[in-house]
Amino acid sequence: MSARRTIEVALGTSGLDAQGRPLRAPLVAQGGKAVALDTPVMVPEPEMDSDHMLINIGPQHPATHGVLRLVLELDGETVVRCIPHIGYLHCGFEKIGEYRQYNQIIPWTDREDYLNSPGNNVAFVLGAERLFGVGMTDRCKVLRVILMELSRIISHLVWLGTTSVDLGAFTPFLWLYQERENVYNLLEGWVGARLTTTATRVGGMAADLPDGWLDGLRAFLRGFPKTLEESVRMLETNAIWAGRTVGLGAMSAQEAVNAGLSGPMLRASGVAYDVRKDFPYLDYETYDFDVVVGTAGDVYDRFLVRVEEMRQSVRILEQALQRLPDGPVNINDPRLILPPKHKATSEMESMIHHFKLVMEGPRPPAGECYVPVESPKGEKGYYMVSDGTSKPVRWRIRPPSFVNLSAIPKMVEGHLLSDVIAINASIDIVMGEIDR
DSSP: OOOOEEEEEEEOEEEEETSSSESSOOEEETTTTTEHHHEEEEEOOOOOOOOOEEEEEEESSSHHHSSSSSEEETTTTEEEEEEEOOOOOOOOOOHHTTSSHHHHHHHHHHTTTTSSHHHHHHHHHHHHHEEEEEEEHHHHHHHHHHHHHHHHHHHHHHHHHHHHHHHHHHHHHHHHHHHHHHHHHHHHHHHHSSOOOOOOOOOOOOOOTTTTTHHHHHHHHHHHHHHHHHHHHHHHHHHHHHHHHHHTTOOOOOOOHHHTTTTTHHHHTOOOOOOOHSSSOOOGGGGGOOOOOOOOHHHHHHHHHHHHHHHHHHHHHHHHHHOOOOSSOOOOTTTOOOOOOOHHOOOOHHHHHHHHHTTOOOOOOSSSEOOOOOTTTEEEEEEEEEEESSSSSSSEOOOOHHHHHHTHHHHHSSSBHHHHHOOOOOOOOOGGGGGO
């Protein structure tokens, strides 16, 4: 790249000349004669030819939200090409799952998208239950909806808080993370864990709700919307926020579909695809909520879509509270569900069931299935193949973070280096779900 521009040089005064004009020191040569610098001096900048530069963004949390490394080719500060490198975790979830019983895989799902641990737990057991050919109780179904929507709120809160920090706004981060802690307190009261919950089991749940838990959820639903609205008000009409988000990383509807995007990334481009509506599960088709879509498909629209999705999650949770029935959370099937402890220690048949379930594991019939759900980041799917043994012969994950990230080379091309941080943040990735 070459450029020629002239620079107006201004120097401070240091007295008066013979004619009483301000004298600027020192004198410089211009056009072969010495002149005083009380008039602007136009200094030509020399021709400079420069090659494209390669730089690394990441792998570090402040830049790329994890161990993602972006190799950028720059022309000045303009991105010419972007090459993402993701292979730094080597978690091996899918291969490990082929050596674990179905219930033993659930803790590994916590560690994929660890901001959506309860949602992953639910998604996995929905697939396993289809393999086994069993259903779930009515109470369990509503409890799983509550888990998935709380998980969606957690994930979007983390996204909005960390993206605010990326773009220079720190206060919303503090407010939103406090609300996230309130949800984690609820999860801890339910299953005893906060981040990695392992909340479900094939055929049911790890535990029923403790006394008073629903009151805590109602209190959260009363206070959370106010915090969310205050945080959004600080951002949505803020000139700096708009300047760092409007028009950046735009994807048209056709481009988003061709790239395989899903979730808020796809809906921000105007495509109203939501697994909860298009391929219903857990009776989502009976809940009253809206599928939120944008128009421009840029970073700003992704922000608006995720904010509105949190509002819709509050609506779903309020409906779930109204319809939560009494009854058991686990199905009555000794092939899958451990007997009560008092029976396992007093009845021979229950002891045998307990021993066989723990040592051998439940065995589904041979077959295969793929079950998608609407995770906070998009379509999350689990594909399982059973050969009739207690362990899946194949377990594969369709992670939305991985698919959505594949579009980043196109989204950042032609933008400035500083815009790469905002565009990458708008994808909302978790690396445990990418390098799986």
